[in-house]
Amino acid sequence: MAxxxxxxxxxxxxxxxxxxxxSGEKTRRPQPCKRLVLYFHDILYNGKNAQxxxxxxxxxxxxxxxxxxxxxxxxxxxxxFDDPVTLDNNFRSxxxxxxxxxxxxxxxxxxxxxxxxxxxxxxxxxxxxxNFAGADDIMKNTRDLSVVGxxxxxxxxxxxxxxxxxxxxxxxxxxxxxxxxLYECY
Amino acid sequence: MAxxxxxxxxxxxxxxxxxxxxSGEKTRRPQPCKRLVLYFHDILYNGKNAQxxxxxxxxxxxxxxxxxxxxxxxxxxxxxFDDPVTLDNNFRSxxxxxxxxxxxxxxxxxxxxxxxxxxxxxxxxxxxxxNFAGADDIMKNTRDLSVVGxxxxxxxxxxxxxxxxxxxxxxxxxxxxxxxxLYECY
Amino acid sequence: MAxxxxxxxxxxxxxxxxxxxxSGEKTRRPQPCKRLVLYFHDILYNGKNAQxxxxxxxxxxxxxxxxxxxxxxxxxxxxxFDDPVTLDNNFRSxxxxxxxxxxxxxxxxxxxxxxxxxxxxxxxxxxxxxNFAGADDIMKNTRDLSVVGxxxxxxxxxxxxxxxxxxxxxxxxxxxxxxxxLYECY
Numbered sequence: 001m002a003x004x005x006x007x008x009x010x011x012x013x014x015x016x017x018x019x020x021x022x023s024g025e026k027t028r029r030p031q032p033c034k035r036l037v038l039y040f041h042d043i044l045y046n047g048k049n050a051q052x053x054x055x056x057x058x059x060x061x062x063x064x065x066x067x068x069x070x071x072x073x074x075x076x077x078x079x080x081f082d083d084p085v086t087l088d089n090n091f092r093s094x095x096x097x098x099x100x101x102x103x104x105x106x107x108x109x110x111x112x113x114x115x116x117x118x119x120x121x122x123x124x125x126x127x128x129x130x131n132f133a134g135a136d137d138i139m140k141n142t143r144d145l146s147v148v149g150x151x152x153x154x155x156x157x158x159x160x161x162x163x164x165x166x167x168x169x170x171x172x173x174x175x176x177x178x179x180x181x182l183y184e185c186y
Numbered sequence: 187m188a189x190x191x192x193x194x195x196x197x198x199x200x201x202x203x204x205x206x207x208x209s210g211e212k213t214r215r216p217q218p219c220k221r222l223v224l225y226f227h228d229i230l231y232n233g234k235n236a237q238x239x240x241x242x243x244x245x246x247x248x249x250x251x252x253x254x255x256x257x258x259x260x261x262x263x264x265x266x267f268d269d270p271v272t273l274d275n276n277f278r279s280x281x282x283x284x285x286x287x288x289x290x291x292x293x294x295x296x297x298x299x300x301x302x303x304x305x306x307x308x309x310x311x312x313x314x315x316x317n318f319a320g321a322d323d324i325m326k327n328t329r330d331l332s333v334v335g336x337x338x339x340x341x342x343x344x345x346x347x348x349x350x351x352x353x354x355x356x357x358x359x360x361x362x363x364x365x366x367x368l369y370e371c372y
Numbered sequence: 373m374a375x376x377x378x379x380x381x382x383x384x385x386x387x388x389x390x391x392x393x394x395s396g397e398k399t400r401r402p403q404p405c406k407r408l409v410l411y412f413h414d415i416l417y418n419g420k421n422a423q424x425x426x427x428x429x430x431x432x433x434x435x436x437x438x439x440x441x442x443x444x445x446x447x448x449x450x451x452x453f454d455d456p457v458t459l460d461n462n463f464r465s466x467x468x469x470x471x472x473x474x475x476x477x478x479x480x481x482x483x484x485x486x487x488x489x490x491x492x493x494x495x496x497x498x499x500x501x502x503n504f505a506g507a508d509d510i511m512k513n514t515r516d517l518s519v520v521g522x523x524x525x526x527x528x529x530x531x532x533x534x535x536x537x538x539x540x541x542x543x544x545x546x547x548x549x550x551x552x553x554l555y556e557c558y
Contacts, residue, residue, distance in 0.1 A: 029527065056247040057248070059450060061452075078430055100293065100298060101290075102292075104452050114472055116488055131320045131331075133334075133520060134490055144524065145523070146520060148521050149332025149344065151332065156344065183558075186215065243433070245430075251434075266448045267478065268447075268479045268484070286479065286484060288476060288478075288486065306509065317505050335505065337506065337517070372402070
């Protein structure tokens with residue numbers, strides 16, 4: 001293993017040297033043309049909370065089921081959600097939009113997820129959607145998804161969404177803080 | 187609730203004021219560099235129509251199954267599809283491509299969906315794919331998804347796809363009109 | 373059918389003529405600003421290989437199950453994966469990252485798939501993720517997905533990922549060569 005690791009390290013070093021993004025350039029990142037900090041709240045269906053639940057397991061691996069999170073680390077569970085989006089971290093605040101789409105857990109060893117979803121806004125003040133895709137390395141303090149597009153007030157936008165787990169309670173409730181930094185605005 | 191709503195409204199107002207896209211700018215949208223209007227046709231598998239079906243439920247919530255749409259509002263059903271794409275609204279027209287990917291229903295109160303799919307072209311006249319992602323607020327007359335990328339004749343494109351439900355029959359057939367407006371062309 | 377095909381052909385011809393990308397322009401594609409060639413390895417769970425498996429069927433059509441690939445052509449199977457990414461085609465090489473997300477098989481007549489996933493890097497040399505989406509026409513020698521975004525060292529990138537099946541063994545193992553060509557770098 002040591003030998004293949006060394007070869008891999010060398011090849012990777014060459015790979016990075018041959019790329020044209022130096023670490024110096026990386027520090028000169030542009031300023032966002034638009035920025036929003038929002039929260040969304042996910043209450044998973046567990047067979048008894050149909051009234052309150054905002055999400056449900058819809059697919060699971062052979063060893064899982066749809067009312068219990070799979071062991072280990074929820075690997076293979078796919079969850080569809082329609083979560084309220086709020087401006088602060090209070091679940092009872094009036095929602096300004098909905099987070100709609102899916103996430104799936106994709107690693108056996110630790111908790112990681114992959115998201116495909118939208119923030120959907122439909123008020124007199126804000127209309128349209130921001131569309132997200134990407135990997136969520138849940139155990140890290142912050143992690144970045146891609147904003148892959150937008151519609152309405154967010155026409156054609158692109159950017160980065162930085163997630164933070166703001167609450168994580170007894171397998172049934174989590175709250176994410178999403179810092180949406182848009183770098184392409186029309 | 188009134189108080190939190192007021193606070194939310196105020197915060198949202200400030201949020202929007204601080205953003206650099208004014209409603210004046212929004213009216214100055216660019217012209218598409220390329221535009222296509224296409225239709226696709228979805229016939230859902232119901233346990234008896236294996237010959238004709240172009241899509242199938244592959245995941246459903248705990249209370250659902252794979253040959254019946256879940257109640258209420260199909261929430262949690264995930265559908266994989268390979269639908270013919272035509273230039274007009276006639277199901278029997280010769281397909282010019284395929285719409286391939288998935289959609290999922292993601293709201294308990296009304297019909298809404300989330301799409302991840304591609305228009306795949308493979309003729310002498312048109313090759314490549316257009317890749318879509320986004321929320322579909324089905325009950326609205328028109329709604330916008332993002333074109334998140336393209337390949338072949340649609341190399342690196344981005345844009346907006348405006349969906350209209352052109353037909354919706356007895357839970358088993360729907361036809362969408364897709365107005366693909368590309369704003370970034372290479 | 374002949375008549376509708378003719379009409380479709382004519383309409384499609386007009387459609388293409390009216391678009392502003394001529395075939396002459398298509399040959400003047402830009403050079404990538406960054407390029408990586410990587411491999412990823414997928415071992416599907418079959419009910420007996422829990423130790424080695426890197427992926428699992430989590431959803432399937434009514435006629436399928438989660439330890440056997442659906443017939444015909446795996447249509448409707450959804451697979452969640454966490455696959456090692458290596459710099460060469462040797463499964464035992466030290467991984468430089470993980471490929472995480474899902475693929476689904478979406479055609480009854482032949483093998484085709486749709487991917488939503490990320491290459492996730494987390495080493496001292498390379499950090500961040502590249503996010504992919506698109507259709508995989510598996511029976512073709514090469515096929516292109518979209519790079520829809522990136523984070524960390526791949527901040528805001530876009531591009532094309534050209535897939536080649538490098539190995540495909542007994543329904544349980546495949547290896548993909550991924551030529552990632554990035555055309556937008558920050």
